[in-house]
Amino acid sequence: MASASTVATRISKRVAIAVAPFIVLALVWQIASFGLPRYLVPSLVDVFWRTTDILTDWTQFRSALATAGRIMAGMIGAFVIGVALAFVMERSRAADKFLGPTLNFFQGIPALSWVVFAIIWFKGVETRILFIMIITTLPAFTFQILGALRGMSKDLLEMTLSFRPSRWKMFKVMILPSILPDILTAWRVNLGNASRVVVVAELVGATGGVGYELLQQQQLFDMAGALAWTLQLVIFVLVTQKIISGIETWAFKYRAQSERAL
Amino acid sequence: MTMTEPGSEARTVEIHFENVSKVFGRDEDGGGGFRAVDDLTLDIYAGEMVAILGKTGCGKSTMFNMIAGLQEPTTGRVEVKGRDPFSQFDWFRGQIAIVFQNDRLLPWRTAIENVELGLEMLDRPPAERREIAQRWLTKLGLAGHENDYPHALSGGMRQRVSIARAFATDASLLLCDEPFSALDEITANRLRDEFSALVRENGKTAVFITHSINEALQIGRRVVVLRRPARIALDERLPETLSRDEQDAMRARIQTILSE
């Protein structure tokens, strides 16, 4: 039996290992900042104050929230459409033959091209951003969900089917729990992508948001500001990932745990 | 539909196979495809306990899936309770219960939640579901394991849960596809006895598919032996009690047919 103190040591050891790379990175940066000009490599102290400044000043924080909102809106939109497309593709060969290559083609188009198209096609800034966010996230979501549907256990599917469930019950009892792990993974992966696309999307004329603020910092040649705004996005992604992890731990508690790691 | 079973009183036909063939592959007419079931004709009566015996790959599961309405015959007619189980799939809700070769428990549900599955499909109220599921789990010796997830149960326990799941809906027709073949001999033996008793107690019609002669003789009151591709090679009703000599004779007969 491990005593409370050894458990505590083990936990603090884990935390130390988890944060170690960031500490090393920060140290290297900080040391560099002593020798290099401030406007190239600002001190982390400055970055820290700029970050707290953004977090505590409502007009600035609203900008960060706007970006988070755009990411979520785009992802939810892409997810809903992606689920619908995946179900259609799973059921119909023709739809699969048509949509598969189309989505693949879309995947090859750079985000910046969509920005240009969005500016030409749409008037409202938010409409443009939503369009860009959805269209860039949609292919991945669709393929991931389609893969999950195709990967469902045929044995379990037939077993459930043999009870003659209604469509809704089939979905609730069998399909959703089967594909949930893949859905959560898809959200994790696409979140990283979406957070990188959103700053580009905000170049369509947004007057707020991390992308807009970054552009301001570039014009002011303010490296500390650029870093602080970047951190806002990174923090948002990390927090959301943490929430998804929490859902995973809760939803998959039924899984067997191996005592030995891979 | 009422028919007369050869040599005894009138009984209801529960499962009716009429010149049924099943061909897998592109050519549906049997030209290039693979013939798994070949011109099979068979009637199974209400209350019968039929063991269907055949070597692996002879088309037993295919026949089973056609009764269950999961596959459609290529030619011929399959009727269950006078209806087509494939095209009238939903009509059979609550009428057929199945025990598969592997337990097929939903890994994200606890033992008791797995047993409740069929009752959920029948829209029974939650409290009633729980009570029925609990009763079946207890009957199968799984009291205390209600809230265990399948991964925490042994193979034998999992198969018991799947038997409980099949019995819980109280369907009159029970289909089993080699349910004990993945278990060790001692566990399988015990489950076979419990299973036979439950079927008799609850007055079910049971179709029991197996590749083991001993299992067929232990469980079936009627034994149907299939050739490959599936068509009938032997169809025998067994007396209530079989003397050791009679059993040996029957075993030898079946063995000869199977080794042809």
Ligand SMILES: Nc1ncnc2c1ncn2[C@@H]1O[C@H](COP(=O)(O)OP(=O)(O)O)[C@@H](O)[C@H]1O
């Ligand atoms: N969906 C399928 N497609 C093609 N061939 C199949 C399919 N299902 C079964 N078969 C073939 O039909 C034969 C009988 O299979 P099956 O009914 O599972 O046999 P059994 O249950 O008696 O072992 C086997 O040779 C198998 O390969």
Ligand SMILES: [Mg+2]
């Ligand atoms: Mg089989």
